[in-house]
Amino acid sequence: MKILVTGANGQVGFCLGEQLRKTEWEFKLCTRLDLDIADKESVRSVVDNFLPDIIVNTAAYTAVDKAESNSDEAFAANAIGVENLAKVAKDNNFVLLHISTDYVFSGDKNGLYEEDDKTFPQCVYGQSKLAGEQAIKNILEKFIVLRTAWVFGEHGNNFVKTMIRLGRDRDQLSVVADQYGGPTYAGDIAAAILKIISKIEAKQSVEWGTYHFCGLPHVNWCDFAAAIISQADLNKIYNKPAPTIKPISTIDYPTPAKRPKNSKLDCSKIETKFSIKPSDWMTAIKNIKAYS
DSSP states (O other): OEEEEESTTSHHHHHHHHHHTTSSOEEEEEOTTTOOTTOHHHHHHHHHHHOOSEEEEOOOOOOTTGGGTOHHHHHIIIIIHHHHHHHHHHHHTOEEEEEEEGGGSOSOOSSOBOTTSOOOOOSHHHHHHHHHHHHHHHHOSSEEEEEEOSEEOSSSOOHHHHHHHHHHHOSEEEEEOSOEEOOEEHHHHHHHHHHHHHHHHTTOOOOOEEEEOOEESOEEHHHHHHHHHHHHHHTTOOSSOOOEEEEEOGGGSOOSSOOOSEEOBOOHHHHHHHOOOOEEHHHHGGGGGGGO
16 A cells, blocks of 8 residues: 655644554655645656555645635645646546545534535635535545544644643633634544545445544633643643633634634544544643643
């Protein structure tokens, strides 16, 4: 089994590389410097030289607010680049496993979002990611689109690191309390990907298509922040009293990009088809020093 990983310096890509090193699979990790997926010729050159069985695309433009004023860059990485990967996968009969996002939904639904629910992204980032999904579905039969949410990890920038950093300097943190979702540890996403690949390698029956994978329990950003700060205090990260957390509403914290108020993903399908359980974010943040 030969695996090509794009976006290897991102949160998920980095964890995936770490875990692949513990396997016997042959793999190639590509950062954007190695492979710009928006460059069609670069994609074909790298793929032709390595000839993978599976391409795992973790590359993405993830600057949600900047995407509002840089839509060309967002669509280049999240749509055109994904289309390039899908085309080369089709030409060579490779499997494409692609990471997508909760932002493809409007966030207005009551309850959990299932894979077949109507998509209606409210920001450029979500629109570009949905365009990437649609390109894959239009081109390929053998693919896995893995939607996730609120990703954090030891590598790269994320909400956990931001809360720890701000907590060092401030006595109070104001955090949005009316947006809900499932924080997802990047290492758990990587482990889920490897489990899917293992089933493909074993030539077991695989139901191709879209899957949801995120963390449980679902919380709002304020509750997530409180859990992070509490764990940081418990692990003696601060040399002062831990900051208090003040809940605020979305309207109190305006951003260029509109966020979905409900990002709760139903993960029952991936558990049924691949025996993959939701990410355990509460356990992941216990190693809080790794994020500081």
